[in-house]
Amino acid sequence: MKKILFVCHGNICRSPMAEFVMKDLVEKAGLSGQFEIASAATSTEEIGNPVYPPARRKLAEHGICCAGKTARQMTRRDYETYDYLIAMDRNNLRNMVRFVGSDPEHKVSLLMDHTSRPGDVADPWYTGDFEATWQDVLEGCTALLEELR
Numbered sequence: 001m002k003k004i005l006f007v008c009h010g011n012i013c014r015s016p017m018a019e020f021v022m023k024d025l026v027e028k029a030g031l032s033g034q035f036e037i038a039s040a041a042t043s044t045e046e047i048g049n050p051v052y053p054p055a056r057r058k059l060a061e062h063g064i065c066c067a068g069k070t071a072r073q074m075t076r077r078d079y080e081t082y083d084y085l086i087a088m089d090r091n092n093l094r095n096m097v098r099f100v101g102s103d104p105e106h107k108v109s110l111l112m113d114h115t116s117r118p119g120d121v122a123d124p125w126y127t128g129d130f131e132a133t134w135q136d137v138l139e140g141c142t143a144l145l146e147e148l149r
Contacts, residue, residue: 002148003036005078006111007096008088011041011071012052014121014133015088018111020059020066022141029145038082040074042095047071058130074099079107086111086144089120111140114147 004022008015019039026035041047050056051066059066078085079100085108087093096108112119121136122129 001034001036002084003082004038004084004086004144005074005082006037006039006086006088007042007074007092008039008121009041009043009092009095009123010046010049010125011039011073012046012049013055013124013130014137015039015041016051016066016069016071017055017059017133017137018086018088018121018141019069020064021137022145024062024064025141025145029149031149036082039069040072040078042074042092042099044073047073052125054124054130055133058134062134076100079105083107084109084144084148086114086140089123111144112136114143115139116143 006015006018016039019037022037026032049071051069056066076099087096087110111121122132124130124133
């Protein structure tokens with residue numbers, strides 16, 4: 001079983017989008033039993049809040065439901081639990097150090113670093129462009145799944 005944790009600042013936009021896109025891709029590939037997929041925040045700002053409505057709507061446009069998901073903060077235990085801790089941007093990577101310390105098992109990476117265009121996933125909280133974030137997340141998750149198959 002491959003265990004993946006997607007991480008962003010608040011766990012209400014990018015990381016839950018990645019969580020549910022990846023779950024959808026895995027299910028469509030017939031690999032659901034081989035993966036455990038979740039998401040978390042590096043901050044406490046949104047703990048307990050549902051997925052941000054525009055992010056929820058963008059997922060729904062593609063037939064993906066994220067009902068019941070609420071933001072949670074990552075913990076040190078997540079490093080032990082998950083095989084892959086995938087950050088949405090460099091700020092998330094920097095903030096994850098508080099939880100994971102060093103990365104001796106090389107579990108931590110940026111989502112877009114698994115694609116042919118490394119870098120950050122566009123943050124719709126600031127850009128308002130949920131389509132650009134959707135495109136980044138879909139490309140990143142598709143590439144990650146191909147890498148892990």
